Amino acid sequence: MSATETARNTVALVGPPNSGKTTLFNWITGSKFRTVNYPGSTIDYNLGRAHTRYGADIDIIDTPGVYSLFPKSSDELVTHEVLFEKKSSDIHHVVIVVDATQLARNLYLVRQLQEAGYSYTIALTMIDLLRKDNMDVNLDKIAKIFNCQVVGIDGTLGGGVPELIESLKKTQNKNIVVKKLEHWNEDKRENILKELELLTKNLITKQKNGKLSIFQKTARIDKILLHPVAGLFIFAAVMIVLFSSIFWMAAPFMDVIDGVFSWLAEITKKTLGDGLLSDFLSDGIIASFGAVLVFVPQIFILFFGIGILEDSGYLARAATLIDKPFSKLGLNGRSFVPILSGFACAVPAMMASRTLSNKRERWITNFIIPLMTCSARLPVYALLLSFVFLGQAAWKPGLALAALYFGALLVGAIAAAILNRMLKKEAKSFFMLELPLYRRANFRVVLKNAIVKTRSYATRAGPVIFTLSVLIWTLSSFPKADAPDATHRLEQSYFGQMGRAIEPVFEPMGVDWRVGVGLLSAFAAREVFVSTLSVIFNISESSDEASMQNSLLEKMHNAERSDGQKVFTTASVTALLIYFMIALQCISTSAVAIREMRSWSFAIIQLVVLNVVAYVLAVGTYKILS
Amino acid sequence: MDISLDTFYEIVGFSGDALLLERLSEMGFRKEKKIRFIQKLPFRGPLVVELDQTHISLREEEAQCLQLKQLAIP
Numbered sequence: 001m002s003a004t005e006t007a008r009n010t011v012a013l014v015g016p017p018n019s020g021k022t023t024l025f026n027w028i029t030g031s032k033f034r035t036v037n038y039p040g041s042t043i044d045y046n047l048g049r050a051h052t053r054y055g056a057d058i059d060i061i062d063t064p065g066v067y068s069l070f071p072k073s074s075d076e077l078v079t080h081e082v083l084f085e086k087k088s089s090d091i092h093h094v095v096i097v098v099d100a101t102q103l104a105r106n107l108y109l110v111r112q113l114q115e116a117g118y119s120y121t122i123a124l125t126m127i128d129l130l131r132k133d134n135m136d137v138n139l140d141k142i143a144k145i146f147n148c149q150v151v152g153i154d155g156t157l158g159g160g161v162p163e164l165i166e167s168l169k170k171t172q173n174k175n176i177v178v179k180k181l182e183h184w185n186e187d188k189r190e191n192i193l194k195e196l197e198l199l200t201k202n203l204i205t206k207q208k209n210g211k212l213s214i215f216q217k218t219a220r221i222d223k224i225l226l227h228p229v230a231g232l233f234i235f236a237a238v239m240i241v242l243f244s245s246i247f248w249m250a251a252p253f254m255d256v257i258d259g260v261f262s263w264l265a266e267i268t269k270k271t272l273g274d275g276l277l278s279d280f281l282s283d284g285i286i287a288s289f290g291a292v293l294v295f296v297p298q299i300f301i302l303f304f305g306i307g308i309l310e311d312s313g314y315l316a317r318a319a320t321l322i323d324k325p326f327s328k329l330g331l332n333g334r335s336f337v338p339i340l341s342g343f344a345c346a347v348p349a350m351m352a353s354r355t356l357s358n359k360r361e362r363w364i365t366n367f368i369i370p371l372m373t374c375s376a377r378l379p380v381y382a383l384l385l386s387f388v389f390l391g392q393a394a395w396k397p398g399l400a401l402a403a404l405y406f407g408a409l410l411v412g413a414i415a416a417a418i419l420n421r422m423l424k425k426e427a428k429s430f431f432m433l434e435l436p437l438y439r440r441a442n443f444r445v446v447l448k449n450a451i452v453k454t455r456s457y458a459t460r461a462g463p464v465i466f467t468l469s470v471l472i473w474t475l476s477s478f479p480k481a482d483a484p485d486a487t488h489r490l491e492q493s494y495f496g497q498m499g500r501a502i503e504p505v506f507e508p509m510g511v512d513w514r515v516g517v518g519l520l521s522a523f524a525a526r527e528v529f530v531s532t533l534s535v536i537f538n539i540s541e542s543s544d545e546a547s548m549q550n551s552l553l554e555k556m557h558n559a560e561r562s563d564g565q566k567v568f569t570t571a572s573v574t575a576l577l578i579y580f581m582i583a584l585q586c587i588s589t590s591a592v593a594i595r596e597m598r599s600w601s602f603a604i605i606q607l608v609v610l611n612v613v614a615y616v617l618a619v620g621t622y623k624i625l626s
Numbered sequence: 627m628d629i630s631l632d633t634f635y636e637i638v639g640f641s642g643d644a645l646l647l648e649r650l651s652e653m654g655f656r657k658e659k660k661i662r663f664i665q666k667l668p669f670r671g672p673l674v675v676e677l678d679q680t681h682i683s684l685r686e687e688e689a690q691c692l693q694l695k696q697l698a699i700p
């Protein structure tokens with residue numbers, strides 16, 4: 001270890017869930033990690049450096065919330081590893097982040113870190129909530145009781161952060177020796193809780209009945225939102241509003257984006273004239289990007305809606321409401337947040353399942369997450385549905401899309417129920433969820449978060465689409481055969497020769513090898529299916545048609561298999577929709593599954609089962625419909 | 627679970643799975659603590675408990691770990 005490295009001061013922020021660690025971390029480092037009003041929003045540790053304006057050379061580690069140093073779930077294990085598995089010289093000091101409104105309960109962790117041998121500072125967050133009710137907390141007394149520095153933090157405005165840094169500068173980088181705790185028995189736990197309650201009894205100056213107004217408000221709202229009847233209705237209404245607004249609110253914006261891309265494609269065509277390259281750029285590349293980017297408004301609205309729910313504190317209530325039905329499927333109320341995020345993308349969703357303490361419940365949750373209709377499926381659904389319902393009333397594809405959403409949920413529920421039967425029960429499962437105080441969602445923060453996430457959707461598939469499009473175009477344009485028509489030329493290209501080898505697999509679904517290649521390319525990212533189709537069909541169908549409108553849909557209509565039958569029929573397209581609804585076609589998802597479950601076998605079983613079931617159902621659908 | 631909403635109970639003891647008991651203490655449940663049930667979800671779903679100034683959802687099985695004594699209605 002070099003001299004500069006040993007001189008670095010590393011401080012870990014540790015505290016109970018939802019106590020404001022990430023908020024504090026963001027203030028100290030100037031970073032913008034997501035803070036969420038839900039216990040368990042941080043599921044991995046983050047390393048940052050104190051912002052230069054503080055003039056302190058300190059590294060800061062944000063950790064997932066823990067109730068104790070006896071971890072009971074994977075996210076708590078992360079914190080435990082940060083504290084005890086890294087070389088202990090890495091962290092020389094701990095800032096214990098304590099919610100000032102939950103003083104006695106939250107200080108329990110202080111006693112544990114004390115016993116582990118850590119030197120620490122206490123950061124008391126949510127001070128603003130006390131002050132709002134003319135209450136105050138006696139920081140000096142706490143400092144005396146625990147023999148440490150205590151700083152009050154207002155996480156909404158950043159008050160107290162400079163003071164905290166000043167006190168951290170004074171901490172010394174001496175080599176501390178820490179040790180994992182031995183089991184605390186019931187008596188010890190009871191005694192410490194009791195002692196803490198006595199010690200903190202007069203630390204907060206109270207008025208009236210001493211209850212925070214924000215807590216009283218929360219109690220009133222929970223009477224309604226957790227009402228056994230009304231609460232369930234409201235839950236259903238919230239979900240319906242969330243998912244339907246994705247569609248009606250996004251529609252006008254989508255039209256604009258669609259218009260811009262059609263215009264771009266037209267301009268390109270006019271400038272470059274007729275020819276393969278012009279077709280490739282306009283109908284291939286530009287149209288594919290348009291097909292993906294047209295969903296930006298929908299994705300943004302979904303993220304924004306979920307963001308509002310997260311920030312207000314409602315998600316923990318939703319988890320409570322759904323716990324019972326979920327437990328019948330071998331899931332847990334805590335599965336709700338991961339499953340909901342699965343509608344955006346399975347990758348963060350699987351990571352969010354770390355807050356499930358029971359391995360079996362986590363297994364089932366992660367198994368069904370890829371069945372949720374993620375944003376990458378939307379461009380594919382849009383293309384296929386507009387093919388089936390071309391020229392028909394707009395409500396028809398809308399209804400079909402809703403059916404796909406519900407169908408996926410149903411398949412997920414069935415899959416969970418089957419797994420629940422098959423997997424043997426092991427350890428105790430528990431729910432025990434602390435419900436955060438309701439807060440008015442911070443519009444600006446939610447907006448910013450939604451923009452960041454939407455941007456990552458928009459940029460994620462871009463490079464893949466571009467690279468694969470160019471690759472597929474090249475492979476299918478060469479060698480230049482002198483067959484009379486485009487279809488035969490394509491068949492003799494490198495790509496055509498490879499493609500025909502895999503044709504038997506896709507034939508039972510009613511489609512030819514060209515669609516098969518599209519399905520395979522979708523494993524890079526589902527949206528790529530659309531761009532692959534437009535590139536391939538562009539090459540094989542366009543030059544024969546003198547039609548002005550060379551839209552992909554039209555080409556799909558004309559596309560014929562080698563036996564002269566149409567490739568795309570209602571039957572084959574429905575089969576494709578079923579396939580996309582169920583299949584796990586996403587390398588990133590499988591990679592995260594391996595990492596999160598620490599198991600190759602989980603990822604392989606999931607990949608094989610979901611694809612085989614999807615294939616069998618797709619083939620069955622085709623056979624019935626055709 | 628046979629409890630009535632909105633009246634105070636005192637925790638007089640614990641019984642049940644050791645892991646559940648440990649987590650209950652870590653969340654702040656201890657003997658002599660006065661708690662109140664705010665809501666009870668249907669079909670024996672979770673119970674929402676008021677502890678100090680927070681609400682905690684407990685499954686029925688988890689709530690049953692708490693041995694309770696109903697306090698006289700003031």
Ligand SMILES: Nc1nc2c(ncn2[C@@H]2O[C@H](COP(=O)(O)OP(=O)(O)OP(=O)(O)O)[C@@H](O)[C@H]2O)c(=O)[nH]1
Nearest residue numbers: 018019020021022023035036040041042065126155
């Ligand atoms: N009023 C007020 N709200 C705060 C304060 N600090 C954090 N919050 C809010 O409390 C919620 C939780 O904050 P986070 O910073 O995500 O908490 P955390 O400790 O990182 O939570 P986990 O990662 O889930 O353990 C968010 O809604 C924050 O906006 C504070 O000092 N005052």
Ligand SMILES: [Mg+2]
Nearest residue numbers: 021022041042
């Ligand atoms: Mg956090």
